[in-house]
Amino acid sequence: MTDGTTGRYAGVRAAVLGTGLIGGSVLLRLADAGLDVAGWDPDPVTRERARERGLTAPETVEQAVAGRDVVFLCGPLPTLPRTLAQVAELTAPGCVLTDVGSTKAEVAEAADRLGFTDRFVPGHPMAGAESAGLTAASTTLLAGAAWVLCPAPGPATLAFRWLTGLLVEVFGARVVPMSAPEHDSVAALASHVPHLLAGALAGAVQRSPLRDAVLALAAGSFTDGTRVAGTPAERTANMLLGNRDRVLHELAEVRVLLDELAAALRAGDATALTGGYAEARAARSALRDRRFVDLEQAFPADGDHAAEVAWLCGLGAAGGHLTDCRIDSGAVSYTAWRPAAD
Template identity: 50%
Template sequence: MWNETVGSLRFAVIGTGLIGGSILRRLSDAGADVIGWDPDPETVRYGHARTIPFTDRLSDAVIGRDVVLLAAPLSAIPAALDSVAPHLGSDCLVTDVGSAKAGVAAHGRTTGVADRFIPGHPMAGTERAGLAAADPELFDEATWVLCPDPAVPLRLIRRLIHVVVTLFGAQATLMAAEDHDRTVALSSHIPHLLAATLAGAVARSDSPDAVLGLAAGSFRDGTRVTGTPPRRTVDMLAHNRAAVLAGTPGVEEFLADLLAAVRQDDVKALTELVDEAHRLRDRLTGRPMRQRVHRFGAAESDEERAFLMSTGTTGGQIVDVVSDPEGTGYTFRSPAG
């Protein structure tokens, strides 16, 4: 990417809810050449009133762009990809931001842009929705997963890594789409199930108002994501159904062990189980990390691709990337253990 600077790239954002709107605002605030498109006229009017760049025609948004980001609802991403594909230039990169990747990756292989489509998933968000909730700083230090197909050339993968790290301040990590879905089932989707379970149990209890009257940090934190619009939650669970179902037995088993220890008044076993969970939670922010630069030549190589595709499964992130005529260097942070 040494011969094209991130600042010279032209972007289009298709769909401007929380994630798409945050992308659009971040790029606009950074002075990038960016245009947004949304099917909702009210959203477009809201954007125009705040000098957020929009166009009324989808084709006008896409033609002549270097990077197109699809931020439609998860269930609508395949149709969005079909809609933009005829208007993409020969060197235009297209990516999405949906929270399940295997299905959209498979659909991408059926289009005429399989060699330019990189499924993506920024691990960021809030329970709010819509352009009014957009936050240009939403992606700062967030992990942004990329799931490129083997058909995608490294030069386009490098381009998107530069965009994610340089313009959005995020940390890029790459893995196969199927690996992403198995991993995110436990890191994101099943937590939505557990939050809904707790909130739903209280809703069905004999005294929900009494419970809410005493709800403090544990209940608020444990149910926060149930504030997400239901359609968004249903979309992620339905489109990652197989991985969610594969991940739930481990959750059920651990809960059964906890309940068994409570029923049996086995304080020792209960303490060991809670401590096991406590140690894992501590690793979320307290893991020792190591950092090193991986340097590759300008020519595309299997070695560089293998390194990139291993970054996600090792639990690491690319936190900086520098390209020059001699090649590309990735600053990679990974668990030290």
Template identity: 55%
Template sequence: MPDSAGNRLAVVGTGLIGGSLLLRLHQAGHEVIGWDPRAETRDLGRSWGLRFADRLDEAVADRAVVFLCGPLVALPEILSEVAKATSDDCVVTDVGSTKLGVTEAARQAGLGHRFVAGHPMAGTENAGLASARPDLLVGAPWVLCPDPAVDPVRYRALVTLVTDVFEARVAPMEAGFHDEVVALSSHVPHVLAGALAGAVARSPVREGVLSLAAGSFRDGTRVAGTPSARTADMALQNRRAVLRQINLVRSVLDELAGNLERDDADAVLSQFESSRAVRLELLSRRMSRVERRFDGATDERSFLVAVGEQGGYLTDCSVEAGTVVYRALLPEDAPVTR
């Protein structure tokens, strides 16, 4: 794969995320083409001056990088089509919110050696190309899985593309670790938002709740406004990890309910203080800049996995005189920073 500058790229599926990728790449001057199964979406994109193909194979042929941005449930079939229509030099990546399933589907399609599972952690409750923004991914965490089957050169080039063009922060994570993390950080919040809104729908005080709903209810149910099919697809595709994390949340709720039943003020306060500490850490986490150089791919991958597991991000990747250089941000107390 050549250097990221001037690459020929394709974006398959141009909803909110795919459309935002397409707009950003077009804005940056790349030779990029989009494809979407909906003719009305292709027509909208063309009216904005974007290049669209009418067929999937036409969109991905002779491309250096292909971003797959369709629904998770459709990815196995799309991966098979893309494998047939692209050359062995083409790097394929996706933006889905679960990684184990799509990684296995890529292997079955014969793409395991050139598929980098990805997940940009950005979005809104809105959907479709009409809601896309070229700056949607700026500053956002973007997971890229450093699978041992993938040539490190391909991985590095994708890291460079993501950090340079999209100005995102790459979180290198193994697929299974990613799925557990997003289950608790993204999927379960969707479940809880839906549960809270669903409880209001069944409540005899429903109208009163809606009339008095303030910031806490609006914030807590915001993602319940996400298109239902997308949320259901996300939860079902990662259901084992989601169920494990739901059980963890349930245990915390059960503990809180028990403390309330016992009127144990100290225990209730302690739980809320523990929760508040996590929230405050999220808002004020102290990070350190780290630079690492590698001549061997084995140590390189170990470093990448450690960065992801310890809550860090890659901010840059370059090759200098045959040496790979990563620059990263890591929590100050992370072992890899020492």
């Protein structure tokens, strides 16, 4: 069922390259919103499956991106720099390019090296599931997601503004502006290290002689803590290797806390254990009970946009996000939300 899209994005023509879980969900939502969208996947079975769902799925990348206003690159992380170079050559200078990869620095550096930063906006929707493929994709997977976009000064800011508006209007996204390196540092602790911990816990159970008994008793603490261990192994490996240095740094920080808890347990120190878990509980409570305050911020529409980008990245680093971007009378205006002071 199509709900239609209004405003300046009504006539947008889009393409999605790579129609797995995330790419497929992008494709389905764009189609559901009434946009003219084509999806391409290197797997012919997946392309046929897309056609069976009433989607446009050309045989070639060239056919998929021809005449498009925006292209989402959704293939495996190691392929993104090569795909970016290919698509940039195949599309018009005004076509906005973005990706959905879970690490950002490498593809941002590739765009800079190749000279495509004027229209490439690195992106990462913070959503997913342990399942994979187009069959697991849905129109709602990305609804309301925190969606990182990495702005850059100069012409790239224009592409960032345009894409921000599209993601807010079509996906109801909370756009989180961040620099690529800062994204990778934050994602290491928010997403990548949890994959390591889940893999270690689930792997220990798999190796245990009591595996079946453990699984019989497994409840919320185990199933929640190991959910992402069900992610396809190659996808997880690509993500971890793509952000290796930052993941190892944050893992070392987690080990410090784990060693403190283990030492307290070994010593029978109930006070230290209680204090450690009270600290952890505070972070969990903050996640559940976060409050935000809204603000409006405007900048000149023209210029090098350095001040605008600095403000945007500062907003994201402070835990804020955008829910609107408008350009009027020579000015760009953002509706933003920042965490309220405790």
